[in-house]
Amino acid sequence: MHSFGYRANALLTFSVTILALMCAIASLSDNLNSPSPTAQVQVLNINRFQKKTDGDDEVSMSLNVSANLESLFTWNTKQVFVFVAAEYDTPKNSLNQVSLWDGIIPSKEQAKFSIHTTNKYRFIDEGSNLRGKEFNLTMHWHVMPKTGKMSADKLVMTGYRLPVAYR
Amino acid sequence: MFGQMDWQGQKLAEQLVQIMLVSFAVMALLVGYALESFQSMMLIYAGGVALTTLITAPNWPFFNRHPLNWLDQSEAVKHPKPKLLRT
Numbered sequence: 123m124h125s126f127g128y129r130a131n132a133l134l135t136f137s138v139t140i141l142a143l144m145c146a147i148a149s150l151s152d153n154l155n156s157p158s159p160t161a162q163v164q165v166l167n168i169n170r171f172q173k174k175t176d177g178d179d180e181v182s183m184s185l186n187v188s189a190n191l192e193s194l195f196t197w198n199t200k201q202v203f204v205f206v207a208a209e210y211d212t213p214k215n216s217l218n219q220v221s222l223w224d225g226i227i228p229s230k231e232q233a234k235f236s237i238h239t240t241n242k243y244r245f246i247d248e249g250s251n252l253r254g255k256e257f258n259l260t261m262h263w264h265v266m267p268k269t270g271k272m273s274a275d276k277l278v279m280t281g282y283r284l285p286v287a288y289r
Numbered sequence: 290m291f292g293q294m295d296w297q298g299q300k301l302a303e304q305l306v307q308i309m310l311v312s313f314a315v316m317a318l319l320v321g322y323a324l325e326s327f328q329s330m331m332l333i334y335a336g337g338v339a340l341t342t343l344i345t346a347p348n349w350p351f352f353n354r355h356p357l358n359w360l361d362q363s364e365a366v367k368h369p370k371p372k373l374l375r376t
Binding site: 132133136144 | 317334346
């Protein structure tokens with residue numbers, strides 16, 4: 123029993139085993155990369171700050187989001203998902219996270235960017251806690267590799283404060 | 290083309306598969322990592338698998354250079370099996 127079919131099958135089986143091993147090594151090689159991303163978010167203007175009819179606070183703001191995420195990209199990176207969240211505490215919840223903007227970065231060439239935008243998703247508090255509230259803007263990112271485990275990290279930017287009065 | 294190889298041919302084919310696939314994998318990894326291109330790693334390895342298939346799957350003549358030479362049947366008549374002698 124050493125026919126064409128037997129040899130082709132043995133070859134295919136062995137080649138797929140090696141392929142799995144190659145993918146594992148490629149995935150492990152990501153550990154050699156120690157990323158050092160940078161990010162800045164500026165609040166340019168509070169466009170609107172109101173209490174909605176149902177009593178929840180809503181803010182609309184203009185943001186300038188700039189970041190250099192090039193160091194997150196290795197040869198095994200498919201894309202990076204990035205989002206900016208406003209984070210603050212209220213008497214009821216120690217951590218509230220509201221996503222204001224997000225984006226998908228498909229390549230290293232597009233990983234250094236500066237975007238002028240209003241908040242893409244509505245910034246609404248579950249209640250009326252936002253007047254004069256100090257909050258953080260945190261840039262979160264999820265790295266999606268071609269093979270291997272997804273990873274996530276974040277950069278916290280502190281020292282933002284909402285106006286004391288509605289406008 | 291699709292038939293059986295001789296014993297030496299089978300051994301050679303199996304060794305070729307192992308050596309070629311492993312060396313193509315190592316080469317693909319090194320080139321892919323150096324060029325930071327996952328795609329070139331995959332292409333080099335796919336090419337290696339195709340080449341290995343072409344070389345080792347069909348029953349090429351060089352796998353049949355050690356044919357088994359069986360003795361002629363007449364030898365069995367000339368030298369019959371020894372029989373146990375009853376005492």
